[in-house]
Amino acid sequence: MYDKENKLIDSFTAGRMSRRELFRGLGALGLSTSAAAVLVNASATRALAQNGFDWKKHEGTTVRLLLNQHPYTDAMIANLENFKELTGMNVEYDVFPEDVYFDKVTAALSSGSSEYDAFMTGAYMTWTYGPAGWVEDLNEWIMDDTKTNPDYMWEDVLEGVRKSCAWSGVPGAPIGSEDAKQWCIPLAYEQNNLTYNKRIFDANNLSVPTNIDELLDTAAAAKSVMEGGYGIGVRGSRSWATIHPGFLSGYTNFDQVDLTVGDDGMLSAAMNTDVSKEYHSKWVKMIQDSGAPDWSTHTWYQVGTDVGAGKSAMMFDADILGYFMNGGENAEAGNLAFSGFAANPDAAAPTPNIWIWSMAMSRASQNKDATWYFLQWVTGPEHDLFGAREMDLVNPARASVWADEIFRDKLSSKYSGYVEMHDASAPGASIKFTPQPLFFDLTTEWAETLQKMVANEVPVDEGLDMLAESVNTQLAEAGLH
Numbered sequence: 001m002y003d004k005e006n007k008l009i010d011s012f013t014a015g016r017m018s019r020r021e022l023f024r025g026l027g028a029l030g031l032s033t034s035a036a037a038v039l040v041n042a043s044a045t046r047a048l049a050q051n052g053f054d055w056k057k058h059e060g061t062t063v064r065l066l067l068n069q070h071p072y073t074d075a076m077i078a079n080l081e082n083f084k085e086l087t088g089m090n091v092e093y094d095v096f097p098e099d100v101y102f103d104k105v106t107a108a109l110s111s112g113s114s115e116y117d118a119f120m121t122g123a124y125m126t127w128t129y130g131p132a133g134w135v136e137d138l139n140e141w142i143m144d145d146t147k148t149n150p151d152y153m154w155e156d157v158l159e160g161v162r163k164s165c166a167w168s169g170v171p172g173a174p175i176g177s178e179d180a181k182q183w184c185i186p187l188a189y190e191q192n193n194l195t196y197n198k199r200i201f202d203a204n205n206l207s208v209p210t211n212i213d214e215l216l217d218t219a220a221a222a223k224s225v226m227e228g229g230y231g232i233g234v235r236g237s238r239s240w241a242t243i244h245p246g247f248l249s250g251y252t253n254f255d256q257v258d259l260t261v262g263d264d265g266m267l268s269a270a271m272n273t274d275v276s277k278e279y280h281s282k283w284v285k286m287i288q289d290s291g292a293p294d295w296s297t298h299t300w301y302q303v304g305t306d307v308g309a310g311k312s313a314m315m316f317d318a319d320i321l322g323y324f325m326n327g328g329e330n331a332e333a334g335n336l337a338f339s340g341f342a343a344n345p346d347a348a349a350p351t352p353n354i355w356i357w358s359m360a361m362s363r364a365s366q367n368k369d370a371t372w373y374f375l376q377w378v379t380g381p382e383h384d385l386f387g388a389r390e391m392d393l394v395n396p397a398r399a400s401v402w403a404d405e406i407f408r409d410k411l412s413s414k415y416s417g418y419v420e421m422h423d424a425s426a427p428g429a430s431i432k433f434t435p436q437p438l439f440f441d442l443t444t445e446w447a448e449t450l451q452k453m454v455a456n457e458v459p460v461d462e463g464l465d466m467l468a469e470s471v472n473t474q475l476a477e478a479g480l481h
Helices: 003-013 019-028 033-049 071-078 080-087 098-110 123-129 159-164 198-203 212-224 246-253 274-290 300-309 319-325 368-378 381-390 405-414 418-428 439-454 460-477
Strands: 062-068 090-096 118-122 185-197 230-233 259-261 267-269 312-318 336-339 354-361
Touching (some): 003 019, 003 033, 062 098, 071 080, 071 381, 080 368, 098 123, 123 439, 159 185, 185 198, 185 381, 212 312, 230 274, 300 319, 319 336, 354 368
Antiparallel strands (some): 185 312
């Protein structure tokens, strides 16, 4: 029914027609933008089928997925029919909300269940899953030309994001080293930067802060005009997730680390240096002077909803959280803007710590080769481009998608400063923590210490010295110090 349209789109996909010529032609045929998007993606699937790779090798096989409820999952499901058409395979899946999702994953993997072949994960979780032998090292498939299609373009995945999903399993060894195992493959990622309310900033002649001192001053100035609101949102709950977003992104911008690794491979706490103490002091003061009154309960959810509701003037958290708060039924939809943030005035660029939603393969899968067909498709450039252009697969992991004119125009038309924020930050974006098996325990204690500092239960200097001593004790008990 779409013969004429398909011919136009195939010409566009083959590079024989410009985007402007394509949409002019489709408009003349009466095709809506959304229908055109579906056909463009189907054309990409047809092109992929012609690259010489045997996409039908596992025709008739079913792979089962365990998925987190997320817009990235929505994009995956919306595009599944193209995968089924390309491969002749079937895909079944279960989707769970995030508050129970990781418990489901841990239960499935630790029991050795073969119910699920692949699942969504964060890179931090693979520091447990990988050494425990619960997930596959995907290098075996990525580097095998007989199993991976020639258009997969592994090096197209942003280097910092790609390497952040790889670790050797040796405590303290750097992520992405030559001997690292690729425990997961990125779908998309989150950088931690500033999201601010442009309406409030413009009305009160506030300037976007460019370093930690300006951030404190701007947050205080914003609070003074917020009429019951507050200046800046950052996470505060007793969880590793309080340390990982804005806090660690600013901390590492001053060249600070969580742990040092000695020549003998032993680990030592590094949170109580003079520079670290000065940074902590400023961070604590910022929260005390200009943060949420109930800061110690704030997870990403409260931080995001408050900036979306106009209750806070800005937040230092995940950029995609700001993206979603700038739309939908949020009171401040359309008013939020974005800026890369380098806390250190002497730093050349932001150094955001990142979260990565990724795909991993269960070691217990009974369909590993077939599962790899799904994984290479869902993390490949065609699906990434579809999700970025047509769905809310924000912050795609591939450089080629970030270079796509349609995607960049889509962002720039509604999200002021988002593309510029990304481009300035992406080169320095990676996981900044030291991989080691006590990661969740130590970072949660770090968050607890931060709570005590903000509550004036312990001075910053004393609190960090106590934290470092406790961390070293725990590392020693684990044979790592």
